[in-house]
Amino acid sequence: HLPIIYAITPTYARAVQKAELTRLSHTMMLVPNLHWVIVEDAESPSTLVSNLLKNSGITYTHLTAATPQEWKLPGKQGEQWKKPRGVLQRNTALQWLRNNLNADQDQGIIYFADDDNSYSLELFEEMRDTQVVSVWPVGLVGGIMVEKPLLNPKTGRVTGWNSVWSPNRPFPVDMAGFAINLGHFLRHPEAKFSFEAPRGHQESVILGHLTTRAQLEPKADNCTKVYVWHTRTEIPNLKYEEKLIKRGERTDE
Numbered sequence: 001h002l003p004i005i006y007a008i009t010p011t012y013a014r015a016v017q018k019a020e021l022t023r024l025s026h027t028m029m030l031v032p033n034l035h036w037v038i039v040e041d042a043e044s045p046s047t048l049v050s051n052l053l054k055n056s057g058i059t060y061t062h063l064t065a066a067t068p069q070e071w072k073l074p075g076k077q078g079e080q081w082k083k084p085r086g087v088l089q090r091n092t093a094l095q096w097l098r099n100n101l102n103a104d105q106d107q108g109i110i111y112f113a114d115d116d117n118s119y120s121l122e123l124f125e126e127m128r129d130t131q132v133v134s135v136w137p138v139g140l141v142g143g144i145m146v147e148k149p150l151l152n153p154k155t156g157r158v159t160g161w162n163s164v165w166s167p168n169r170p171f172p173v174d175m176a177g178f179a180i181n182l183g184h185f186l187r188h189p190e191a192k193f194s195f196e197a198p199r200g201h202q203e204s205v206i207l208g209h210l211t212t213r214a215q216l217e218p219k220a221d222n223c224t225k226v227y228v229w230h231t232r233t234e235i236p237n238l239k240y241e242e243k244l245i246k247r248g249e250r251t252d253e
């Protein structure tokens with residue numbers, strides 16, 4: 001039988017949240033043997049997320065972990081971070097896996113699925129037989145069309161990445177570009193994200209605990225196919241919403 005994919009999604013309240021999660025849930029519904037671990041950046045579970053999960057029919061775990069206010073900087077939405085986004089939420093999900101699953105019994109794969117990316121169904125089948133850590137290309141990230149692992153054509157092993165932004169990171173790969181074998185993760189209790197890491201180094205922090213470059217398993221036709229895109233949703237123009245609210249005509253739910 002198929003190993004279970006534990007897809008970990010941090011999410012936070014904003015105007016587009018319901019749209020993002022609706023789209024993502026419709027992808028998740030089409031993936032067999034998937035367990036969605038969704039972690040709200042909030043003190044307590046919202047009715048929006050609770051209802052969406054309940055109505056989806058997906059197997060899920062609904063957690064919360066609020067980012068402390070002092071980790072956020074004042075400023076424009078989307079640029080207000082002095083600590084990396086989603087770190088506390090992803091670590092909360094990882095701790096849930098450690099508390100609830102067993103390396104000897106549970107066959108699974110861990111994948112970090114942000115709520116705004118775009119996922120092809122092929123991606124989930126590619127990652128499903130990950131033995132330690134698998135990697136593949138990610139579209140629309142790092143200032144280029146496709147950021148991808150480079151392979152030695154003779155051995156087929158990963159030799160590096162084509163990354164241009166911060167290429168000297170130990171693993172210059174986006175969060176969407178790798179998956180981890182669950183048993184391997186559970187056997188490495190030190191593996192988690194760090195709040196101290198410099199920008200863009202979260203992936204390197206966790207992967208450094210778990211694997212080496214040479215050990216990586218390339219997927220997606222030797223890293224020639226793109227099955228996930230680091231799309232980002234534009235902040236909507238809501239300049240008349242206040243007027244509607246004053247008129248008593250606000251229609252969101």
Ligand code: UDP
Pocket residue numbers: 009010011012040041067085086089113114115116232
């Ligand atoms: N996120 C969160 N709290 C925040 C900001 C972001 O939980 O205050 C989540 C967000 O929903 C997403 C992930 O963290 O699933 C990464 O955030 P984002 O997509 O904004 O990061 P970027 O695309 O810029 O890497």
Ligand code: MN
Pocket residue numbers: 114116117230231232
């Ligand atoms: Mn994003």
